[in-house]
Structure formats: structure tokens, C-alpha cells
Amino acid sequence: MFEENSMAIDELEKKLRPPEVQLAPYPSKVITLASGELMVVRECRREDTPALLGTVYPLLGVAKDYYDVVAARMYNEILSWYRYRIANMFTLVGTINGEIAGIVTSRHVDPKLGMSLHTLTIKRGLRVGAQLFAAKMEHHIEYLKEEEVWIVAESPIGFKRWMIEYELEDRSSGFPAVRHELGGVPTYALTRRLWDAVKAIKCTGTRPVSPELLKTADRLVMPNEYVQLPGWKRNG
Amino acid sequence: MIDFSVYGDQALHINAFRCEKCGTLYYPAPMVCRKCDSIRDPTTNKGWEESPLEGPCTLLTWTRVWNLPEGFNKKFLMFGMVEFENGLRASGRIEVEGDPEIGMRLTAKAVEADERPGPPVKVFVFS
Amino acid sequence: MAPRIGIVGAGHCRFGNSSEYDLVDVIAYSANAAFRDAGGLNLRKEVDQVFVANMAGGLFNRETAVASALVSRMDMEPVPAELIENGPASGASAVKMGYMAIASGLADVVLVAAGEVMRSVTGWEATDIVATMSHKEAEYNMGLTLPGFAGMFTRLYMKKYGLTERDLALVAVKDHDNGAKNIYAHVQIPVTIDAIADGPNASVVNNYVAEPLRMYSTCPITDGSAAVILVNMDSPKAKLFKKKPIRIAGIASATDTHCVHNRRDPLVLDAVRLSAEKAYKMAGVGPKDISFAELHDAFVIFELLISEEVGFFERGKSFLAVRNHETDINGRLPINTSGGLKAKGHPVGATGVSQIFELVRQLRGEAEEGRQVKDPKYGMAVNFGGFGNNVVTTILAKE
Numbered sequence: 001m002f003e004e005n006s007m008a009i010d011e012l013e014k015k016l017r018p019p020e021v022q023l024a025p026y027p028s029k030v031i032t033l034a035s036g037e038l039m040v041v042r043e044c045r046r047e048d049t050p051a052l053l054g055t056v057y058p059l060l061g062v063a064k065d066y067y068d069v070v071a072a073r074m075y076n077e078i079l080s081w082y083r084y085r086i087a088n089m090f091t092l093v094g095t096i097n098g099e100i101a102g103i104v105t106s107r108h109v110d111p112k113l114g115m116s117l118h119t120l121t122i123k124r125g126l127r128v129g130a131q132l133f134a135a136k137m138e139h140h141i142e143y144l145k146e147e148e149v150w151i152v153a154e155s156p157i158g159f160k161r162w163m164i165e166y167e168l169e170d171r172s173s174g175f176p177a178v179r180h181e182l183g184g185v186p187t188y189a190l191t192r193r194l195w196d197a198v199k200a201i202k203c204t205g206t207r208p209v210s211p212e213l214l215k216t217a218d219r220l221v222m223p224n225e226y227v228q229l230p231g232w233k234r235n236g
Numbered sequence: 237m238i239d240f241s242v243y244g245d246q247a248l249h250i251n252a253f254r255c256e257k258c259g260t261l262y263y264p265a266p267m268v269c270r271k272c273d274s275i276r277d278p279t280t281n282k283g284w285e286e287s288p289l290e291g292p293c294t295l296l297t298w299t300r301v302w303n304l305p306e307g308f309n310k311k312f313l314m315f316g317m318v319e320f321e322n323g324l325r326a327s328g329r330i331e332v333e334g335d336p337e338i339g340m341r342l343t344a345k346a347v348e349a350d351e352r353p354g355p356p357v358k359v360f361v362f363s
Numbered sequence: 364m365a366p367r368i369g370i371v372g373a374g375h376c377r378f379g380n381s382s383e384y385d386l387v388d389v390i391a392y393s394a395n396a397a398f399r400d401a402g403g404l405n406l407r408k409e410v411d412q413v414f415v416a417n418m419a420g421g422l423f424n425r426e427t428a429v430a431s432a433l434v435s436r437m438d439m440e441p442v443p444a445e446l447i448e449n450g451p452a453s454g455a456s457a458v459k460m461g462y463m464a465i466a467s468g469l470a471d472v473v474l475v476a477a478g479e480v481m482r483s484v485t486g487w488e489a490t491d492i493v494a495t496m497s498h499k500e501a502e503y504n505m506g507l508t509l510p511g512f513a514g515m516f517t518r519l520y521m522k523k524y525g526l527t528e529r530d531l532a533l534v535a536v537k538d539h540d541n542g543a544k545n546i547y548a549h550v551q552i553p554v555t556i557d558a559i560a561d562g563p564n565a566s567v568v569n570n571y572v573a574e575p576l577r578m579y580s581t582c583p584i585t586d587g588s589a590a591v592i593l594v595n596m597d598s599p600k601a602k603l604f605k606k607k608p609i610r611i612a613g614i615a616s617a618t619d620t621h622c623v624h625n626r627r628d629p630l631v632l633d634a635v636r637l638s639a640e641k642a643y644k645m646a647g648v649g650p651k652d653i654s655f656a657e658l659h660d661a662f663v664i665f666e667l668l669i670s671e672e673v674g675f676f677e678r679g680k681s682f683l684a685v686r687n688h689e690t691d692i693n694g695r696l697p698i699n700t701s702g703g704l705k706a707k708g709h710p711v712g713a714t715g716v717s718q719i720f721e722l723v724r725q726l727r728g729e730a731e732e733g734r735q736v737k738d739p740k741y742g743m744a745v746n747f748g749g750f751g752n753n754v755v756t757t758i759l760a761k762e
Contacts, residue, residue, distance in 0.1 A: 032562045034569065034579065036555030125552055127568070157485055164304075167311050198311075204567035264501040264622065296629065299514030300574040305491035308506055315511045317624045325624040328505050338522060349506070352491075357504040 018087030023108055026092060026139045029205030030213055033126045037096045040209055040217040041135050044091040044103075049082045051220035052091065055100045055122065062228045066154040067120075073154075073182070074118045077105045089117070090139065094132050095217040102128040104136040106149075107181070114140035114149035115181050116190075119158075124227050133162070134203040141195045148191040152180040166190055166198055249288035250346040250358050252324055256283050263289055263324045289326060293318035293344045293362065296325070298336045307351040318342060318362055328360025365466045369608025370759070371601070372401025372592035373723045378549040378708035381586035382482040386424045387432045390415060390478035390588045394437055397474070397590035402605040406592075407437060409600055411470035413444035416457035416477035417712040422492045423483050433476060450496045451661065452616070452748030453477065454589070454715020455755035459614050461593045471595040477717070478588030479710035489584050493711065496749045498622045510581055512623050512750045513662035514573030519630055520664060521575060524679035528575055532560035533685050534663045535579040535705055541692055542702020544734040547717075549585045549708030580663040585708030589716040591723065609723045612741065613646030613758035615639075623750050634754040635672035635745060642756040643674075646741070650674035653758070654739035655697040655725060657718035659747040660704045669745050670698060673756070692734050700725060700734055715746035719757055726761040 028042040044052060056078065059071035080086040088108040094101045101123040107115040116136060121129035140149045151168060153159035162168060171178045172186030180187040209217075224234045253265040258272040265284070267276050276284050298316035314330040328344070330336055342362040350356040374396025381389050398404045415430035426432065430444040449456035454477040461473035481489045494508040520526055536556050542548035559569040559579045569577045594601050596608050617637035620626055627633060643649055650673060658673075660666035667681040675696055676684050684690055690698040701707045701721040704714060722742035724730050744757045 032555075032558045032564045032568065034554045034558050035552050036558045125550065131568075160485075160487075164309055164311060201567060201570060204564040206563050264498060296624075297515040297519045299511055299518060299576075300571070301508065301511045301514065302570070302574075303490060303508075303510060303572050304487070304506065305494055305508055306485065306487035307491070308487075313506060315505065315507050315515065317515060317629070327502055327507055327622070327624050338518070349504070351506065357500075359505045 017084040021088050021108065023088060023090060024143045024145075026090065026135075026143055027207055028209045028214060028217075029135070029207045030209045031131055031205045033096075033128070035126055037126070038213065039094045039096050039101055039128065039131070040213055041092055041094050041132065041205060042209075042214070042217055044093050046082060048091075048093065048220050049078060051100065051222050052078050052093070052103060054222045055103065056120065058226060058229055058232060058234075059120070064228070067228055069154050070118050070120055074103065074105055074120055077117055092132060092135055092139065093217075093220060094128055094135075095220060096123065098216045098219065098221045099223055100220055102132045104132045106136050106140065108140075108144050108146065111145070112147040114144065114146045116140075116149050116151045117182065122223055122226065130202075131204070134199075135205070137190055137195060138199070138203050141190075141192055148189045150178075150180050150187045150189055152182055152185055152187050163188060165202070167194055169194065248346045248348060248358060249290065250326075250360060251286040252289040252322070253281075254285040254287065256285055261322055261324055263326055288346075289320060289324060290344050290346065291320070293320045293326075293342055295330075295336055295338055295340045295342055295362065297338055298330055307353070316362055318344060320344070326360055328362055331361055331363040366598070367596040367610055368462055368465045368593055369596045369601075369610040369762075370591045370719070370723050371594045371604035371606055371608045372397040372406075373720045374398070374400055374590045375547045375717060375720050376588050377547050378585045378587035378710060378717075380482050381480055384480070386417070386420050386426050386478060386480045387429060387436050389480055389586065390417070390429070390433055390476050390590070391436045393478065393588040393590040394433070394474060394476040397476070397592050400606070401592050402603070406603060407439050409472045409603055410439065410442055410474045410592075412461070412464045412473045413439065413442055414447050414457040414460045414464075414473065414475045415444065416447050416453035416475065416716060418448055418450055418453050418479060419492050419495070419711070420479075422495070423479065423481055423489070448712075449753055449755075450748035451659070451709070451711040452715055452746045452753055452755050453712040454717065455719065455744065455746035455757055456616065456715065456748070458591065458593070458611075458716060458719055458757060459616060459755055462611055462614050465593060465595045471598040471600045473593040474590065475593065475716060476588065476590040477713040477715065479712040480586045481584050481710060482586050486584055501622050501624075508573075509661065509750060510573035510576065513581070513664060514576045516629070517576050517580075517662070517664045518574075520668070523630060524682075526667070526682050528577065529556070529560045530682040530685060531576070531580045531663045532556055532569070534660075534666055535559065537685070537691055538660065538663075538699050538703040538705040541700050541734050542706025544731045545702050545707060546731060548702045548706050549583055549587070550702070550706045554579060576662060576664070582661050582704040582709040585710045587708060587710040587717070588713050589720045591716055591719055606727070607762065609726045610760045610762050611757065612648070612760040613642035613644070614755070615641030615645060616753065616755040617641070619752040621749070621752055632668055632672045632751045632754070634751055635669050635756070638754045638756040639673040639743075639745065642743075642758050646758040646760065648741055648758065653696070653741050653743045655700055655736045656743040656745070657701060657703070657721050658698055658745050659714070659718075660699060661709055661747065663705060665747065666698060666703060673743065673745060692736070697736050700730065700736055715744070715755065718744035718746060719759070722757070722759045726759055
């Protein structure tokens, strides 16, 4: 059972909570994946936390494809966001019939800068990760109106793919003044200009999402099985 | 005696080969002339005349490739096949604004490319 | 008179990502499966000759002389063994070598095992390695890759015959429908025409790879293996195998110019036509006798082109047959019942044997429910090496 923190918000707690900005909401969209399945992409709310954490948790033990470190860091991000210990973070989820297919996390640093955190693909084989990464960039540039987003990745191959496909700007010469929050490493940037050049081929989705479809994504469902965990089942 | 001219500025060319016995033109160079069975010895090229393949050509077909091989860290590259006025055909990279069109007139030149490990190679650019 | 030669054992692994396994183990896996299918691993001692097909083990896996390695891995010394490399036609070429070994009298039982592990390197490296089959100075050095050639080819075909991107997507839908029912296929997810062509998100979901070819017009990068056991049906050894042989009625190959730009006609695949003509002649059949076919669709355009060159459809008309569902599993002439290279996957050295494995399964009536061809008599496989410059056609017959 997951309970709201019942502690009174006293002076000390106020000091520990980062000052928050009210972020512009991400307008939900639906993408028809190659299989014909409809993936609703929406922003997460506090009440989604149990399902998000429960979805990420089993992957903590999967070393292949860097799932373990991405899952561990994303678990930290989502829990910290829930516990008011990380500023201006947003989480987008992709769901198919309510079941979580992928999750992305990111942070609004200031009006000009976004910090891309993580992309976790649960359902494989349908480019869910690529679609959600693009949705994350869409939110940073189009809705949060930032000028650029700093990006790194745990997976060298995944990162190289973004570097090439988005033509990311290399900011590593600015290190250490320019460093990504994740690991403090030299970073690459997606600027508004670079985003405008690729958004037509990278970012898609239909808006608005019909109320019936949105309802299916209302209560997030954790996957019962994972391709990444052969033989594992959530419910026995 | 040393041939010092090899240290000068070398113009870059990709060559067509002509069999001197029967005059048939080739690109790339064969080892045997299909018309008169003349052999080409690549160590001397004796009996074969080389000449630069360049200049005006007509675009036969083209593509924009988004998944490039290792070393080509670009979003995409355009490639095409062209036909020269002498009837020879070649493949190479296209550098034009926007989408090329089949049948358009282009100019071929050779440039150096070094995306892959090892010494630079000569490539056709059609623009 | 040449003996009758048939296939008495066939094995295959699940295509996909086998990069954590050793190449020779991956090939041996299917060889073991072929022996089990044939009646048991004790039959290894009956083998007179081994051919192994692999295109680029030296580049993908830093493993060469793979035939010698396989023999030892399978504990089959001192059987003669050779590696056959013919680009992506290595598999069918190895079967052709097996056929020739038996036809010549040098062998009565031949194991042909094929495999490739491509995902041991990145996608960019794999694309580069596969591109090495093109002309080094005139094509490879330009940065051209196989998808690049296929894109140029497709553009020309579209201009001449009116093929649309949607037609290519229709072929992919059919292939994925078949692949979804094939337990060995790499991609077992069916796709919809709305999702990859008609719908509002299709242009992003089905992104361009080499215009006008899109992702769902090109095969994935795949690991896998397949194996078959050939026997001289007229020899006493044939009686050792439990299953009725599927006869190799015709097998032939032909070559064309190395440089794609030097083809006689940029839209004509002479090597396909010539190899098919020879195979038909050897088998004593024609296009109308073929019940189903596996056509080398590394790019969906090839399925269409090859079907025309082998005489199934008039030149420029194959995509009309696809629109009419003639090549669906329940159609007049099912093509790529396995899912093709598009959905089944394309471990380059293994594909030729994998195609023949599918022919065997269909002719035996062993395909999965929903993708079994009704009462097939002759199956054809066309395996491309290079960009159509080295092609092997095989025709199998149910006796």
C-alpha cells in the first residue's frame, strides 16, 4: 500500500523541497504503432506512481542493454519526484490498452533549458522508445518552450543513434561548465533549430485523444510479463 | 632520378579505361576486354588508355539513404546513378538542393572521402 | 544418369538475436535439429561430406574456416568439410554444392549447415560489412549500401510501372501475417496497412530508410541458422532416414555484372531469369507448376521483381497480383509463406538454407496452422547473392 506522506509540511520540509514551477501540461496524443495497436502518450500524475515504480522495479536486475542502470535511475527519479525531492520533473507514459509500454523522464531546468533524463522501453519491436523520446523532446521544445535540451545516454549505441538521427550539437568542449546532471559528463544538445529540422520525420501522434481512449489510459496497468525477463510473471 | 612532380598538387580523377586495340570504353576497369579479349595488366596498364570520367552526365535514378554505414555520422546522404555522354555509367553521391529528378543534368567530379579507416578514397560527387 | 537427390532432414533455430552465442554453436544447433528430424544424431556417422554456408564470420565474429570448426563441434571428424561463401546466396550455393557432390558420385549423404551472427556488431557496422559485397572502388567506396541500391531500383520501377509505396506496404503486411505464425521467424508481430501506410502516423512509424523504401520494406538485421541433410535417394543409405525425401527437382545459378550501374537494363535481373530457366528445365516444369515460392525479399521490391523474372507474373504487373491477394497464403500463388526475409529475418549466410527448410516443411505438410499451403506439389526458392549478380534457384518436389 502506498500512502500519502502524512507529515505536516513544516519549515524543515519546505527547505528540503525544491522550489517548483508550474509546468505547462503535455497534451495527450495517440500513435498507431506498426502492429495497429494504439499507444496513448500522456503525462503522468502523482497517483500513477505505484504503477510506474512497479513497472520499473523488475528491470533492476536486467544487465543486458543497460536496463539495470536505466531502471535504477528512473526508479530514483520517479520516487524522488513523488517525494518532492527533484524539481520540475515530468514523466510521460505510453500505454496500450492501459498497459505501460514505455516511460520517459525529463526535467525542466529553466525557461531556456531542459535536461533529458531517461527512456525505458517495456514493449519491444515497435519503436516505442523512439516515439516516446520524440514525445519528450516535443514537450521540451513545443510546450515548455525551452531553447534546447541536454542529452546523454547510458547505452553507447542508443546515444549514437540519437546523435546521428537528431544531429545533436556536441557541447563537450564546454565541459566542465556544461555538464549533464546524469553523471556530470560532457553533453550533447538538441536545439530548437535541430528539432524543427527533424520533427516531421521523428514525431507523430493524433490529437485530441478521444475520451474513450483516454479512459483506457486513466488507470495504468503494470505489465504481467517482460520480454526482458523470460519466464518471469508478475501474477504467479 | 626522382620524379618530383608526384609531390605537386594532384588533380583528383576517377578514370575510365579504353582498350587501345578495339577502342571499347570501360568503367570501372576490367581485367579482360569483352570485345577483343585483350588482357589488362594492372601493374602496367599497357594497352589501356586512362582518361578522367567527369563533367556532364544525366541522372538515371537516385535515393536518399537514412541508415548509413559505420563511419558516416550523418543524418542522410543522397546517392545516384548517372550516364555520361560517352555512354559510361557510374554510381556516386549527389549534392543538390532539395530532391533530385530522374533525367536532370548534373556535373560529375571526383573528391576525396575519408569516413572509413585507412587512406582516403576517391568518390564521385554529382552536383 | 544422375541419381535422384532429396532432403531427408531439416533443422532451424528461432531467428533473432543470438549475439551472446558463438557462431559455430549457432550453426551446430540447427545441424543437431536436422539430424533429430532425420532420425537421430547417430546418423552423423553416415555423412560423407559437410558444406557450411556463412558469408562474413571473419568480419562479424572474427571466426574463419567455419566448416572445419563445425565438424569438430559436432564430433564428426574426419568427414570432408568446406565453407561456401557466396554473399547472401551462400546457403543455396552450399545446397547446390551438396547436390553436385552426390550427383558426381563423391558422396551419398551430405550435411549442409548455414548460419550468420550479425548482431555481434552494431547496425552501422553490419550495414558496412554487408556492403563489402559491392564493387570496392565503384560502389563501396562511394558509401553506397544494399538499401541504397534497392532504393534507386525501387524509384525506377515506380516511375516505369506505377508501383506505389502502399503496394510495398501491402507486401509487408502479407509477409508479417505469415511470419507471425512461423515459430522460427525473427519478427512475429503482424502489422496493419493502416499503421504502416494509410494512417496519419504512418510516415513516422514507417520511416524512410532509403527513399522510397521505408522501414517496413526492408528486412531486419538477424542472427540464425538452418541445416538440411541431402541423400542419394537411389543409394542403400537412403533407407536409414525415417522421413520420405523431398526431392531436389532443379537447382541452378547464374551471374550478372558486379556493378549495378553496368547491368544490361537497370530494371532487369538477368541472373534470376537465367537461373530459373535452368532450374525449370532440370525439373521438367514451368512457372505454372510452382505451388508456392520463397523469393529473396531482403527488400520488398525484390519479391516483386523476382516473381516477374521467374515467370509468375508479367513484367511490371506483380504488384497488381499483390493488390488482388494472389500471393497471400490462401491465394493462387502464395509467396514467402515463411514471412520471407522481411519478417522471418535475414541472417545472410543462412537465408538460402532457411528458404529451402521452408519449402521442405510446406511440402511435408508440417507448417504451422494458418500458413500451410494446400496440397503443394512444387516449391521454388530464389536466393540472391550480391545485388542480383549471383542468384541460385532451387525447385523441390513432393514425390
